[in-house]
Amino acid sequence: MNRVWRESHGSLDAVHRVGAMLFGLGLWVFGILGLVNRLDPFTTNGTPVLGLSSNGLLSVISLVVGAILIAAAMRGGRTASTVTVVVGVAFILSGLANVLVLNTPMNLLAFRMPNVIFSLIAGALLLFLGAYGRYTGGLPDDNPYYAERHPRSEPEVPLPTVFRDAADVVAARELAEAERAVAQHAASPEQADRVAAARSARRAEDRVRAWRAGAP
Numbered sequence: 001m002n003r004v005w006r007e008s009h010g011s012l013d014a015v016h017r018v019g020a021m022l023f024g025l026g027l028w029v030f031g032i033l034g035l036v037n038r039l040d041p042f043t044t045n046g047t048p049v050l051g052l053s054s055n056g057l058l059s060v061i062s063l064v065v066g067a068i069l070i071a072a073a074m075r076g077g078r079t080a081s082t083v084t085v086v087v088g089v090a091f092i093l094s095g096l097a098n099v100l101v102l103n104t105p106m107n108l109l110a111f112r113m114p115n116v117i118f119s120l121i122a123g124a125l126l127l128f129l130g131a132y133g134r135y136t137g138g139l140p141d142d143n144p145y146y147a148e149r150h151p152r153s154e155p156e157v158p159l160p161t162v163f164r165d166a167a168d169v170v171a172a173r174e175l176a177e178a179e180r181a182v183a184q185h186a187a188s189p190e191q192a193d194r195v196a197a198a199r200s201a202r203r204a205e206d207r208v209r210a211w212r213a214g215a216p
Contacts, residue, residue, distance in 0.1 A: 012133040013077025019129040020080040023087075023122070024069030027062045034059025046110030052118060055110040065090075081130045088126030095119030168208055175211040 034054045039047050041056030048054075054062075065087060072083035098111040098119070109115075178195050181187035187195065198210040 013080075015132060016077040016080040016084065016130065016134075017073040019126075020069045020084050021073040023084070023126060023129075024066040024073065027066030027069070030054070031059045031062035031066060034062070042108065044105060044107040044110055046112060052115050053110050053112040058109045061109070081134050084126050084130030085135075086130075088123045088128075088130060091119045091123030091126060093123075095123065168205075171211050172204075172208045175208060178211075 030050055030052070033049050034047075034056065037047060037049070039049075039054060039056045039059060041060075043055045046053030046055050046058075049059075068083060069080075069087060072080045094109075095116045095118075098107065098109060099113075099116045101107045102111060102113065102116070175195070175198060178187060178191045182192055182195050194211055197213075198207040201207045201210050
């Protein structure tokens with residue numbers, strides 16, 4: 001189960017990180033081309049860049065948003081997923097807001113209808129990408145995010161009725177807590193290794209002794 005969970009988690013991380021990285025690099029290309037062409041920062045007319053209208057301000061914003069997506073991708077899958085969803089919502093809101101100011105002095109980003117369409121489509125794609133395998137319904141049991149929200153309870157280690165000393169009582173409690181942490185995927189690598197070693201014993205007393213033997 002742990003191996004399947006780790007593989008599933010790694011696959012989702014790759015999807016979220018690669019998607020955020022590709023979108024970020026695309027925004028960088030768009031922004032760099034705008035700066036290379038030395039576009040007027042505040043013109044409302046705009047200049048065509050990769051089929052879209054742009055000005056200097058939109059170029060800078062594209063670079064900043066691209067950097068955020070790339071940084072999130074480098075940070076990890078969970079961060080990439082969250083940031084991608086947020087940026088996706090921002091793209092959709094941008095498309096809806098800018099369609100209201102087309103051909104007006106308030107069109108500070110020099111949007112044209114292709115920009116609006118791109119913002120809506122890109123926002124929807126970013127939302128889908130960030131939510132994929134995390135927020136959507138009907139997630140399988142081995143999905144890492146589903147497992148975190150629905151931790152499986154495992155039988156606790158049966159404690160022996162008689163111990164030789166108080167240290168055995170403490171060790172038995174520690175082992176039970178470690179078993180619970182493993183079941184909730186919150187155990188440290190050291191805890192997981194010690195629990196695995198203790199599970200190889202049949203009797204509860206032997207598991208407690210194995211747990212104590214593995215103490216640093």
